[in-house]
Amino acid sequence: MTTIREKGYHHWDGQFKENFRPFWPIIRTGIKLAFQRKKFKPLFAASFIPAFAYAAGIYISERLEDFKSMGSGLEKFLQINPAFFKSYLTLDFTYFMILLLMSVGGAGLIADDFRHQAIQLYFARPLEKKDYLLGKAGVVAFFVGCLTLVPALILFILKLLFSGSFRLLVEYPWLILSIILFSALVMMFFTALILLCSSLTNNRNQAIALMFSIYFLSSILSGVLFLIFRSPYALLLSLKLNLDQVAAGFFLVKPSRELPWYLSFLVLLAFVAFSYFLVSKKVRSVEVIK
Amino acid sequence: MSIELNNIHFSYGQVKALNGVSLQIGGGATGLLGPNGAGKSTLIKIMLGFLAPDQGEGKVLGYDIKSEQKLIRQAVGYMPEDECYIPDMDAVSFTAYLGELSGMPRQEAMKRAHEVLFYVGLGEARYRLVETYSSGMRQRLKLAQALVHDPKLLFLDEPTSNLDPSGRQEILELIGEIASVKGISVLLSSHILSDIEAICDQVIILNQGEVAASGSLADLKMVNYRLYELKVKGELDGFRQELEARACRLEETEDKIIKIFTPPDFDPMEIFRAAARYKLQVRQFVPSQTSLEELFARVVGVD
Numbered sequence: 060m061t062t063i064r065e066k067g068y069h070h071w072d073g074q075f076k077e078n079f080r081p082f083w084p085i086i087r088t089g090i091k092l093a094f095q096r097k098k099f100k101p102l103f104a105a106s107f108i109p110a111f112a113y114a115a116g117i118y119i120s121e122r123l124e125d126f127k128s129m130g131s132g133l134e135k136f137l138q139i140n141p142a143f144f145k146s147y148l149t150l151d152f153t154y155f156m157i158l159l160l161m162s163v164g165g166a167g168l169i170a171d172d173f174r175h176q177a178i179q180l181y182f183a184r185p186l187e188k189k190d191y192l193l194g195k196a197g198v199v200a201f202f203v204g205c206l207t208l209v210p211a212l213i214l215f216i217l218k219l220l221f222s223g224s225f226r227l228l229v230e231y232p233w234l235i236l237s238i239i240l241f242s243a244l245v246m247m248f249f250t251a252l253i254l255l256c257s258s259l260t261n262n263r264n265q266a267i268a269l270m271f272s273i274y275f276l277s278s279i280l281s282g283v284l285f286l287i288f289r290s291p292y293a294l295l296l297s298l299k300l301n302l303d304q305v306a307a308g309f310f311l312v313k314p315s316r317e318l319p320w321y322l323s324f325l326v327l328l329a330f331v332a333f334s335y336f337l338v339s340k341k342v343r344s345v346e347v348i349k
Numbered sequence: 350m351s352i353e354l355n356n357i358h359f360s361y362g363q364v365k366a367l368n369g370v371s372l373q374i375g376g377g378a379t380g381l382l383g384p385n386g387a388g389k390s391t392l393i394k395i396m397l398g399f400l401a402p403d404q405g406e407g408k409v410l411g412y413d414i415k416s417e418q419k420l421i422r423q424a425v426g427y428m429p430e431d432e433c434y435i436p437d438m439d440a441v442s443f444t445a446y447l448g449e450l451s452g453m454p455r456q457e458a459m460k461r462a463h464e465v466l467f468y469v470g471l472g473e474a475r476y477r478l479v480e481t482y483s484s485g486m487r488q489r490l491k492l493a494q495a496l497v498h499d500p501k502l503l504f505l506d507e508p509t510s511n512l513d514p515s516g517r518q519e520i521l522e523l524i525g526e527i528a529s530v531k532g533i534s535v536l537l538s539s540h541i542l543s544d545i546e547a548i549c550d551q552v553i554i555l556n557q558g559e560v561a562a563s564g565s566l567a568d569l570k571m572v573n574y575r576l577y578e579l580k581v582k583g584e585l586d587g588f589r590q591e592l593e594a595r596a597c598r599l600e601e602t603e604d605k606i607i608k609i610f611t612p613p614d615f616d617p618m619e620i621f622r623a624a625a626r627y628k629l630q631v632r633q634f635v636p637s638q639t640s641l642e643e644l645f646a647r648v649v650g651v652d
Binding site: 180 | 419433437461532
C-alpha cells in the first residue's frame with residue numbers, strides 16, 4: 060500500500076540527464092506552440108498544395124497514355140529531371156507560404172522573449188547562447204524543411220516508385236545531394252531572415268512587417284536599380300532571385316540571369332552570416348539580471 | 350558553505366563595480382542589501398557565472414564560478430525581479446519546460462511542475478495561460494519555476510514585489526519554510542528591509558562595490574550600536590550637543606520619542622547624567638531593538 064504523500068515541498072529524487080542537449084526542448088516547445096496558434100494548422104496544410112500537384116505530375120508523367128485526353132503538350136511539361144525538382148524548390152508560392160506560416164508561428168520566437176523578458180528565464184538555466192539560438196533556429200528550420208526538403212525527397216522516391224526503375228538515379232546520381240544541399244540552403248536562409256527580424260524588435264507585428272519587407276523590397280529594389288543602371292549585378296540585391304540563381308547552379312540548369320550562380324551563393328551566405336552576427340549581438344545572456 | 354567568494358574585483362570599463370568582495374554564506378536565508386549601484390546585480394551575475402571576475406576566485410555550492418557555470422546554474426534556482434513569462438503556455442507546461450531546460454527528464458519535469466505549483470498555491474490555476482495570471486500569481490509562478498529542479502540554493506530578487514499584504518505574507522512564509530525546514534539555502538535581494546528582517550538570519554550589505562557589513566543580523570545590530578528610546582521634558586539642545594560630542598546620534602520622531610544611537614561601549618547611565626545636567630525630565634527610557642532599516646542607513650551612510 061502506497062503512503063499518501065504529505066502536501067508541501069518535497070525534494071526531487073531523480074537524476075539530471077547526462078549528455079543534456081538544451082536546444083531540444085526549445086525546438087519541441089517552439090513547434091508545439093506554433094501549432095497551437097490560430098490559423099496555423101490550415102495554413103500549414105495549404106502549404107502542401109504544390110507538393111501534391113507535383114506528386115500528381117509525377118504520376119501523370121508515368122501514365123501519359125492514360126492522360127492523352129488532357130492535351131498533347133503534357134509530355135513537354137512533365138519531364139521529371141533536375142529542372143523539375145529545381146522548379147519545386149524555388150516556387151514563389153512555397154516561399155510565400157513559408158513567410159506566412161512563420162509570421163504566425165515564428166515571428167515571436169525571439170521578439171516574444173524580449174517583450175515578456177523571458178530571456179532571463181532561459182539563461183538562468185544551464186544553457187548557453189548557442190543552445191538558445193540553435194533551439195529557436197531549429198523551430199524555423201523544421202517548418203521550412205517540412206515544406207522543402209521532405210516533399211522534395213518524397214517526390215524523388217515517388218518518381219522511382221511510379222517509374223519502377225532507378226533510371227533517374229542512374230542518369231542524375233548527384234540529384235539527391237542537390238536536393239539536400241539546396242533545401243539546407245533555403246532552410247538556412249529563411250531561418251536567418253526570420254530570427255533576424257524577430258530579434259530586431261520586441262513586437263511580433265513589427266517582426267512580421269520586417270520579414271515581408273526585407274524579402275519583397277529586396278526584389279523591388281533590385282528591379283528598380285536594374286532598370287536604372289542596366290547592370291545584371293543589381294539583381295544580386297534580390298534575395299529571391301539569388302535563391303533561383305543558386306538553385307540553377309545546384310541543379311545544373313541554365314540560370315535565368317546572366318550572372319555566375321556562385322555570386323548569388325556568396326550573397327546569401329553573407330546575408331546568413333550578417334544575420335547571425337546581429338542576432339547574436341541582440342541576444343545577450345549576460346543581461347539576465349538587470 | 351553555499352557561497353565562498355574571495356577578493357572579487359570587477360569593472361565595467363573604467364567603472365569599478367566590485368572592489369575586493371569576500372563573502373562566506375552558509376545555509377539558511379541570507380539577505381543581500383545595498384543601494385542602487387552598490388554591485389548587487391553584478392555580484393549575482395558573477396555567482397551565476399555570467400561574468401568572470403577580473404580578479405579573485407569563488408565557489409558556489411562547491412562549483413568554481415569561472416569554470417563550472419553550467420553546474421552552478423543547474424544547482425541554483427533564480428527568481429528574477431521582472432515580470433517574465435513565456436506567452437501562450439499554461440503554468441504547468443511553462444514550469445515543466447523550464448525544468449527540462451535545467452536538465453530534468455521530460456516526464457519527471459512535468460510531474461514536478463504539478464507538485465511545485467501546488468506548493469506555491471497555484472494548483473487550481475495550473476492549466477490557465479500564464480498571461481491571464483494576476484501580478485501576484487505571476488510572482489508565485491516565478492517562485493515555482495525557480496524551485497522546479499529542486500535547487501540547493503535559491504537566488505530571489507525582490508520576491509514580494511507586486512504582492513498585496515496577504516500574498517506577501519504567504520510568499521514570505523513559503524520562503525521561510527524553504528530556507529529553514531527544507532534545507533535549501535536562500536539568498537534574498539530586496540529593498541523591502543522588513544522582508545529581509547522577517548526571514549533572514551544573515552545579512553550582507555554592499556555599498557560602492559564593497560561589503561559594508563556582513564554577518565548574523567542579531568550580531569550586526571549589537572556590534573554597531575545600541576539604541577535607546579526616551580521621552581523627555583525640557584530643552585533638548587544642550588543635551589543633544591553633549592551626546593553628539595560623545596559619538597551618539599539623536600533622532601526625534603513625530604510622536605516626540607527621542608532615539609539615541611550609542612556606541613557599543615557607551616554607558617547608558619551617561620544619558621541620565623547628561624539629562625540631569627541640562628535639567629531634563631526623563632519620563633520614559635527603553636532599551637530598544639535596532640531595526641535593519643537603521644542598521645542599513647548607518648552602514649550605507651544615508652538618512
